[in-house]
Structure formats: structure tokens, C-alpha cells
Amino acid sequence: MNLTTVINDMNNILWGPPMLVLLVGTGILFTVRLKGMQVRKFNLAFKQTFGGLFKKSTAADADGMSSFQALATAIAAQVGTGNLAGVATAVASGGPGAIFWMWVSGFFGMGTIFAEAVLAQLHTERKDGEKTGGPAYYIKKGLGSNALAIFFAISIIIALGFMGNMVQSSSIAESVYAAFNVPNVITGIIIAVIVGLIIVGGVSRIASFTEKIVPIMAAFYIIGSLVIVFMNADMILPAFKMIFQGAFNPTAATGGVIGVSVKEAMRYGIARGLFSNEAGMGSTPHAHAVAKVKHPAEQGLVSMMGVVIDTGVVCTLTALVILTTDAFSSGLFGAQLTQEGFTIGFGNFGTTFIAICLFFFSISTIIGWYYFGEANIKFLFGRKGITPYRLLVLIFIVVGTTMSAEIVWELADFFNGLMIIPNLIALLGLASLVIKVANDYEDKFLMNQPATYENHKANE
Structure with missing residues (x-):
């Protein structure tokens, strides 16, 4: 039995029904306790996210980045x-109905990602003068477990x-x-050079890059997808019928094409929805932690829009292109x-289009x-x-282009699964704190009364 098979077997256990139930269940818990905030405050979340889109933003610095820059950095990762291969895998393996369940996981995932962003905002630290945060910080400071925090950070x-x-x-x-x-290795070297030039500039250059490139790349892919979908306009309604019918009767939706x-x-x-929007995985809170906002719940609302853009728009369009x-x-x-x-x-041109999209994505x-x-x-x-880490990342980028991706995918999935466990423990353990901050936002901050969330905020 080779290494790939061993890791695949472990992933089948790690990413089995218990993990998916736990992830979706956490989202359901926060959706219920937040009283469906992703629906009630959707308009406010949209305004908070895009209201200042065309205003000149300030450069990110040691005190953090703007709310939109934080979202752009999160979406850059999401x-x-x-969004291309994952959605296609879901459709090919689970039928068109998989897209319906992807929407379901995204909807409840909005509750989870709100909680992650709020907790990240509440638990930040100054590391050598720079503000930073993420699950390791709220696991250590909020949950009080340094061992779990270290485990998460390494994973x-x-x-x-x-x-x-x-x-x-x-x-x-x-x-x-x-x-x-x-040749693959040439592409790897070019990628490493581009990435190196960006990351050497620190948080300021990273934020500047993501806030510029993310809207452009998203628009490029969305427009291209819409062109194809509307070229096949007569297939749009049948595609949605396949999605909804396939969610509950896959055989009827595909005419038995796949069993x-x-x-x-x-x-x-x-599974593919959660992989795509990363709700509950503990990745995006690192960006939302350092957003400059007046209240933690504001960035919680902004974080939810990341799931809407990723799963609701980009993933849906990929599915519609495949089906129409x-x-x-x-x-x-x-x-x-x-x-x-x-x-x-x-x-x-379709091959070139996907190559360009994949490059920027x-x-x-x-x-x-x-x-x-x-x-x-920084936490560890x-x-x-940072310098040794940067060098290792650039080396891994080049090495990644010279080897089969199968074993790397399996290893990435394995460590993704490991890092989710301590993050979910923290989310569930600190759920009451998230609710207190959300209530403070709605009952006091939005009513122009003095907010009291600072009472719950860990010292930087």
C-alpha cells in the first residue's frame, strides 16, 4: 500500500459524515442563535461591504487594513x-443536485464565518508592533488552550x-x-518571482494587490460565464430543474446517466462547498482580524458576503456553464x-480562458x-x-509544479481536516460571546448607543 492510498484512507475517515455534520451543524447553530442574521441583515452586509468600494482606500499598515481589503484578501484565498475543479468534481460525482447542497452549506456557512470574523476581531495581538490575529489567537486567549492553538497553527x-x-x-x-x-518548471519559477515580489512588501503590498486583482479577476470570470450561460439561454431553466430535482432524486434529474x-x-x-468558501476551516479569520472597523460585527457582516460571492456567484456560474x-x-x-x-x-479560446482564470485565481x-x-x-x-517561511513557500511553489498533484492534494486535505477540529471547538466554546457581541451591535451600536463589546475584547 503506497503513501497516497494510506493518506486517502485517513481522509475518507477525517472527511466522513461526522466532520460534514459537525461543520454544517455549527453553521445551523449560529444561524439559529443569530436569528438568521444572513437574511435579516443582508442589505446592511451588502452596504457595509460595497458602500465604499469606489472611495480611495488607505494603505494597510501595522494597525491593519480596511474592511474591503480584508474581504479581498479573504476572497483571494476563497x-x-x-471554484473550477471543485464544483466540477461535485457535479460529476454527486450529480447536478450537489449544487443545491452546496448552496445549503453556503447559507449556513455564513453563520459560521460571521462567528469566526467576530472572534478574530475580539482576540488580536501585537507581534513586534504589527497587529495580527486568527483562530490560534482566539483559541489561546478566548478558549484558554495554548496546546490547541499551537496544534492549529502548525496544521x-x-x-x-x-x-x-x-x-x-x-x-x-x-x-x-x-x-x-x-514547461511546468518555468511556470513555477515565474509564479515564485511574482509571489515573492508581492509578499516581500508585507501586509501593505498584499492588501493593495488583493483589493485590485480580486474585483478584476472575479469580473472577468463572471462575465465570461454569463456570456456562455446566456448563449444557451434555453437551457437555463432545465439546468435549475436538474439542480433542484437532483437534490432529492438524482436518477430522475440525469435520466440515469450517473447512478x-x-x-x-x-x-x-x-464537502466541495465548504472547501470552496472555507467557512469553519479557520483560514479567512486571519484577514478579518486586522480589518479596521468600528464594531467587530461589522466585519462579521462583511465576511458573510465573501461566501455569497464565492459560493452563490462564482461556484453557481461554474455549475451553470457545465449544465447549460x-x-x-x-x-x-x-x-x-x-x-x-x-x-x-x-x-x-475556452482553453485559454480557463488558463487565464486559473492563473489569477x-x-x-x-x-x-x-x-x-x-x-x-508570527504566533509561533x-x-x-517570517523570512525562512517566505523562502520555504517560494521553494514549495516551484516544487509543486514538478510533481504529481495527487499526493499533495491528499496531504493538503489531511492537514485541512486537522486544523478544522480545534477551530470548531473554539467556535462552539465561544458561541455565547459571539451572540453577546451580535446583540450589542444590533441593540446598541445600530441604535447609536454606546457599545459595550470592548468589555469582551482581549487586550492587544
């Missing part, structure tokens, strides 16, 4: 290969900073080679299935994941650990 550094970024660079290299015949059960549709939809072009019946899997949809729509994800890992390097070692 919108990646999972996320390996999962995202090293293994995850190898997966991203491998995806870029394969896509670029297919479109332009550029999947409702259980499989749920499993793949929920009938690429679904091709029998292809993963990124190749998504690529088939765009090739049917755009002809040979993956580059932005590498930057976001690097930043999340850096926050945990302080600033003295």
Missing part, C-alpha cells in the same frame, strides 16, 4: 481552483502555506502547459469538465494562503520566522 502552515500552495502552483502549471505549451444517491449528492455538494452547455454528459471529471464547458461555449489564493500562514508563523516564532 476563490481558487475549488494551517503545512496545509495552506506549503501543501496547499503546491496544489495551486501545480494547477497553474498544468493549465498553462495545456494552453501555451510552457448516485441523495446521500452522495449531499456529501459532494456540502451539456458538458456534464461528456463523462469528464474535475477541471477538465469545466474546461469542456468553456470550450463548447468559446471554442478553442491560483496566484491570488497563494497570496491569501501565504498571509494566513504568516499570521501563524514572532517576526524572526
Whole structure:
């Protein structure tokens, strides 16, 4: 039995029904206790997120970044290969109905990610003069467990900073080679140089990069997807019918093309949805922790819009491209299935289009994941650990383009699963604190009364 098989077997246990139930259950808990805040305060969340979009933002500094820069950094990490390959995998393995369950996990995930952002805002620290935060900080300071915090920090550094970024660079290299015949290692070196130039500038350059590139790359992909979907406008309603019907009767939705059960549709939809929007995984709180807002709940609302953009918009459009072009019946899997949809729509340009999208999606994800890992390097070692970490990340990026992605994917999934456990323990253990802050926001802050959330905020 080889290493890949061993890790795959462990992942089947780690990412089995108990983990998915726990993740979705946490989202349901916060949705109920927050009284459906993702619905009640959706308009306010939209305004909080995009109200100042066209205003000139200040540069990020040692005190943090703007609310939109924090969201852009979070979305940079959220919108990646999972939006192309992950959605296609869900559709191919769980049928069109998997998309319905992806929406369900995203809806409840908004409650989870609100809680993560609020807790991250409440528990920040100054590391060598720079404000930083994330799950390791609220696990240590809020939950009072330094051991769990260290476990989380090590897991996320390996999962995202090293293994995850190898997966991203491998995806870029394969896509670029297919479109332009550029050798993988050359692509790896180019990626490492681009990433190196950005991360060496610290939080200021990272925030500046993400707030500029994320809206552009999202718009590019959204417009391209909408063009194909409306080119096949007569298939839009049948596509939605397949999604809703397939959620409860997969065989009827596909005419028996694939033999999947409702259980499989749920499993793949929920799993791929959570992988994509990262709600509950403990990654995006690192960005939301350092957002400059007047009340922690404001960034909680902003964080929810990240799930809407990732799952509600980008993932949905990928699914519609696959279904409206009938690429679904091709029998292809993963990124190749998504690529088939765009090739049917755009002809040979479809391959180039996906290569361009994957390049920007993956580059932005590498930057976001690097930043999340850096926050945990600071937690463990302080600033003295940053330079070695940067060098290792760049080396892993190049190495990732020269090897099979299968083992790296399995390792990344394994450490992703490990880091979720302490994060969920903290979320559940600190749930009452999240509710107190949310109530303070609604009952006092929004009513222009003195807020009292500072009473719950850990000292920086």
C-alpha cells in the first residue's frame, strides 16, 4: 500500500459524515442563535461591504487594513481552483443536485464565518508592533488552550502555506502547459518571482494587490460565464430543474446517466462547498482580524458576503456553464469538465480562458494562503520566522509544479481536516460571546448607543 492510498484512507475517515455534520451543524447553530442574521441583515452586509468600494482606500499598515481589503484578501484565498475543479468534481460525482447542497452549506456557512470574523476581531495581538490575529489567537486567549492553538497553527502552515500552495502552483502549471505549451518548471519559477515580489512588501503590498486583482479577476470570470450561460439561454431553466430535482432524486434529474444517491449528492455538494468558501476551516479569520472597523460585527457582516460571492456567484456560474452547455454528459471529471464547458461555449479560446482564470485565481489564493500562514508563523516564532517561511513557500511553489498533484492534494486535505477540529471547538466554546457581541451591535451600536463589546475584547 503506497503513501497516497494510506493518506486517502485517513481522509475518507477525517472527511466522513461526522466532520460534514459537525461543520454544517455549527453553521445551523449560529444561524439559529443569530436569528438568521444572513437574511435579516443582508442589505446592511451588502452596504457595509460595497458602500465604499469606489472611495480611495488607505494603505494597510501595522494597525491593519480596511474592511474591503480584508474581504479581498479573504476572497483571494476563497476563490481558487475549488471554484473550477471543485464544483466540477461535485457535479460529476454527486450529480447536478450537489449544487443545491452546496448552496445549503453556503447559507449556513455564513453563520459560521460571521462567528469566526467576530472572534478574530475580539482576540488580536501585537507581534513586534504589527497587529495580527486568527483562530490560534482566539483559541489561546478566548478558549484558554495554548496546546490547541499551537496544534492549529502548525496544521494551517503545512496545509495552506506549503501543501496547499503546491496544489495551486501545480494547477497553474498544468493549465498553462495545456494552453501555451510552457514547461511546468518555468511556470513555477515565474509564479515564485511574482509571489515573492508581492509578499516581500508585507501586509501593505498584499492588501493593495488583493483589493485590485480580486474585483478584476472575479469580473472577468463572471462575465465570461454569463456570456456562455446566456448563449444557451434555453437551457437555463432545465439546468435549475436538474439542480433542484437532483437534490432529492438524482436518477430522475440525469435520466440515469450517473447512478448516485441523495446521500452522495449531499456529501459532494456540502464537502466541495465548504472547501470552496472555507467557512469553519479557520483560514479567512486571519484577514478579518486586522480589518479596521468600528464594531467587530461589522466585519462579521462583511465576511458573510465573501461566501455569497464565492459560493452563490462564482461556484453557481461554474455549475451553470457545465449544465447549460451539456458538458456534464461528456463523462469528464474535475477541471477538465469545466474546461469542456468553456470550450463548447468559446471554442478553442475556452482553453485559454480557463488558463487565464486559473492563473489569477491560483496566484491570488497563494497570496491569501501565504498571509494566513504568516499570521501563524508570527504566533509561533514572532517576526524572526517570517523570512525562512517566505523562502520555504517560494521553494514549495516551484516544487509543486514538478510533481504529481495527487499526493499533495491528499496531504493538503489531511492537514485541512486537522486544523478544522480545534477551530470548531473554539467556535462552539465561544458561541455565547459571539451572540453577546451580535446583540450589542444590533441593540446598541445600530441604535447609536454606546457599545459595550470592548468589555469582551482581549487586550492587544
